Amino acid sequence: MTTEATLAAPKKGLELGMMKNTLLALLIDTFLWGYVALVSYKIIYEKIILALRYPEFSWGQPVYALVIGAIITLPLFFTKCSIGRATRGLYELDENKPIFKEAFTIFGVFIILLTFVAGLLISQVSVREFLSDSGLAGARRIFVSLFQPNLKILDQAIFAAVETIYMAFIATAIALPFAFILGFFAARNLMEGSRIGMMIYTVNRFFLNLTRSIEPLVWAIIFSVWVGIGPFAGMLALMIHSISSLAKLYSEQIENISNGPIEAITATGAHPIQVIWYGVVPQIVLPYLSFTIYRWDINVRMATVIGLVGGGGIGTMLMQYQGLAKWNEVGLLVIVIASVVWIMDYGSSKIRAAIK
Amino acid sequence: MLEVTDLQKVYPNGTHALKGVTFSVEKGEFLVIIGLSGSGKSTMLRCLNRLHDPTSGSVKFNDIEVTTLRGQKIRNVRSDIGMIFQHFNLIPRKSVLTNVLSGSLGRQGIWKSVLGIWPEEEKQKAYEYINIVGLEGREHHRADNLSGGQQQRVAIARALMQNPKILLADEPVASLDPATSHSVMEYLKKVNEKLGVTIICNLHFLSLVREYASRVIALKGGKLIYEGDPSEIDQEWFERIYGEEAKEVTIN
Ligand SMILES: Nc1ncnc2c1ncn2[C@@H]1O[C@H](COP(=O)(O)OP(=O)(O)OP(=O)(O)O)[C@@H](O)[C@H]1O
Numbered sequence: 164m165t166t167e168a169t170l171a172a173p174k175k176g177l178e179l180g181m182m183k184n185t186l187l188a189l190l191i192d193t194f195l196w197g198y199v200a201l202v203s204y205k206i207i208y209e210k211i212i213l214a215l216r217y218p219e220f221s222w223g224q225p226v227y228a229l230v231i232g233a234i235i236t237l238p239l240f241f242t243k244c245s246i247g248r249a250t251r252g253l254y255e256l257d258e259n260k261p262i263f264k265e266a267f268t269i270f271g272v273f274i275i276l277l278t279f280v281a282g283l284l285i286s287q288v289s290v291r292e293f294l295s296d297s298g299l300a301g302a303r304r305i306f307v308s309l310f311q312p313n314l315k316i317l318d319q320a321i322f323a324a325v326e327t328i329y330m331a332f333i334a335t336a337i338a339l340p341f342a343f344i345l346g347f348f349a350a351r352n353l354m355e356g357s358r359i360g361m362m363i364y365t366v367n368r369f370f371l372n373l374t375r376s377i378e379p380l381v382w383a384i385i386f387s388v389w390v391g392i393g394p395f396a397g398m399l400a401l402m403i404h405s406i407s408s409l410a411k412l413y414s415e416q417i418e419n420i421s422n423g424p425i426e427a428i429t430a431t432g433a434h435p436i437q438v439i440w441y442g443v444v445p446q447i448v449l450p451y452l453s454f455t456i457y458r459w460d461i462n463v464r465m466a467t468v469i470g471l472v473g474g475g476g477i478g479t480m481l482m483q484y485q486g487l488a489k490w491n492e493v494g495l496l497v498i499v500i501a502s503v504v505w506i507m508d509y510g511s512s513k514i515r516a517a518i519k
Numbered sequence: 520m521l522e523v524t525d526l527q528k529v530y531p532n533g534t535h536a537l538k539g540v541t542f543s544v545e546k547g548e549f550l551v552i553i554g555l556s557g558s559g560k561s562t563m564l565r566c567l568n569r570l571h572d573p574t575s576g577s578v579k580f581n582d583i584e585v586t587t588l589r590g591q592k593i594r595n596v597r598s599d600i601g602m603i604f605q606h607f608n609l610i611p612r613k614s615v616l617t618n619v620l621s622g623s624l625g626r627q628g629i630w631k632s633v634l635g636i637w638p639e640e641e642k643q644k645a646y647e648y649i650n651i652v653g654l655e656g657r658e659h660h661r662a663d664n665l666s667g668g669q670q671q672r673v674a675i676a677r678a679l680m681q682n683p684k685i686l687l688a689d690e691p692v693a694s695l696d697p698a699t700s701h702s703v704m705e706y707l708k709k710v711n712e713k714l715g716v717t718i719i720c721n722l723h724f725l726s727l728v729r730e731y732a733s734r735v736i737a738l739k740g741g742k743l744i745y746e747g748d749p750s751e752i753d754q755e756w757f758e759r760i761y762g763e764e765a766k767e768v769t770i771n
């Protein structure tokens with residue numbers, strides 16, 4: 164009786180797994196065929212046959228496409244061209260037949276090609292415009308001025324660049340302690356001991372992901388309304404983004420540390436704070452330092468971009484001269500920015516290599 | 520001094536690692552736990568100082584019930600029980616001295632120790648124990664740059680820093696060569712005999728067991744199947760503990 168029961172249980176689980184896989188495979192196939200139908204319709208019919216420049220979109224189209232996808236899937240699901248069944252491991256593959264000769268591989272390649280063509284059409288790639296006479300002349304004018312930088316504003320430019328570097332540094336420095344503490348609360352291995360721990364972990368992760376997924380540029384716009392246009396808004400934008408990025412990196416580092424020293428320090432009867440200080444921190448200081456320096460480096464680059472929307476520093480300066488079409492000045496600024504980025508990049512990689 | 524009664528441990532993933540183990544340990548013993556890989560030896564040791572929480576059963580240390588303690592009380596018990604590990608588990612990038620001093624964390628103020636301020640007499644003691652394990656002159660070397668045998672000796676010194684009444688050793692020589700294994704075991708013997716520290720030690724090699732143990736218990740599939748004198752483990756018992764196919768490998 165008991166043996167029967169134990170034998171039946173895994174078999175049932177297996178069947179359930181099979182059903183789940185088949186269902187998933189069907190869904191994948193329906194989606195892929197629907198995609199093919201939709202893209203073919205939009206590219207072949209609307210773009211090429213009707214030659215519409217901006218084809219209209221309605222929510223009915225993807226729904227129809229999915230229905231068509233389902234209709235195509237039903238007969239083809241049991242042939243060899245079901246990608247769904249291939250990816251869910253439901254085919255028994257002939258080992259001697261090379262995989263790229265299988266029908267589903269060919270279908271997969273076809274989908275990628277279709278996507279490529281669609282991409283070309285959507286980005287409106289036009290060799291004619293790229294090589295047109297008036298276009299080339301305009302580009303040449305700008306390039307020539309760029310290569311004749313106006314050295315008169317060099318000191319101004321360097322001053323603005325220094326402002327940018329300091330802004331990035333302050334943003335990183337202020338973000339550091341916050342990220343340091345949040346990093347511990349976002350590390351699964353430290354938090355999963357208790358229910359409260361897991362709750363803090365989940366909420367913390369959610370907010371970190373949320374703030375990180377909003378671009379610093381968007382934060383800069385928000386803060387420039389909040390505190391006014393200028394370096395302070397830019398700094399705040401960088402800081403928010405740095406906190407969440409650093410906390411994420413830190414917590415991943417914590418998740419990768421070895422448990423041994425933690426066990427050993429716990430076994431001495433140490434307080435949890437001591438366990439973290441002696442068991443966790445020595446394993447993470449160097450990677451932390453290296454992440455932080457790298458972050459500063461990234462922040463200098465981002466600060467330049469943020470300057471473009473009025474976050475202060477050299478980016479704002481670039482924006483102003485660009486608006487006035489003063490290409491010689493823009494040329495100088497581009498050179499200054501490139502040098503700063505290059506120096507920061509070189510310096511930070513050297514430092515990071517040294518502390519490995 | 521230690522009484523374990525009907526100890527059970529079920530891991531969250533459902534593994535039933537200990538299925539009702541009962542034994543006791545007297546002061547001054549050198550108790551060795553043997554058994555196949557996965558028989559529950561490491562789990563056993565970790566339940567004694569509550570690195571793992573046993574599922575049921577009781578562990579009494581000097582008549583204190585350990586399994587239900589929390590917070591400062593369990594930390595006090597832990598500080599009376601030293602522990603060393605197969606992979607030494609020293610603090611990376613820190614000096615031998617700091618590693619040994621970390622054994623005294625249980626009785627240091629939290630913030631002082633976080634700032635790295637150690638009382639002078641603790642430092643003296645640390646130097647003394649580093650001497651005892653034969654590492655004088657290496658106090659300021661990085662611990663993770665030492666050889667395996669030396670690292671295990673640092674770990675012993677760290678455990679001694681606790682003034683332990685019991686020393687738990689989880690396969691202390693499993694990652695060492697035969698000669699180094701013997702030297703580390705000799706240090707444990709010295710700790711046992713000269714300092715009077717009770718030792719509970721997981722071992723794999725029966726030759727080491729016969730040489731160092733004063734008593735042996737054997738686990739199989741989470742159950743205690745043998746308890747007795749090391750010299751009494753004959754071929755029959757050996758096969759019962761390790762399975763019929765097993766052959767004894769010696770280390771000398
Ligand atoms: N953290 C854990 N979570 C889940 N199961 C575990 C955990 N640690 C150990 N186990 C399981 O518990 C059982 C006993 O493991 P344990 O490490 O105590 O054995 P052992 O006798 O020390 O073996 P070895 O000689 O290999 O060290 C094994 O089946 C193991 O897979």
Ligand SMILES: [Mg+2]
Nearest residue numbers: 560561562690
């Ligand atoms: Mg073990």
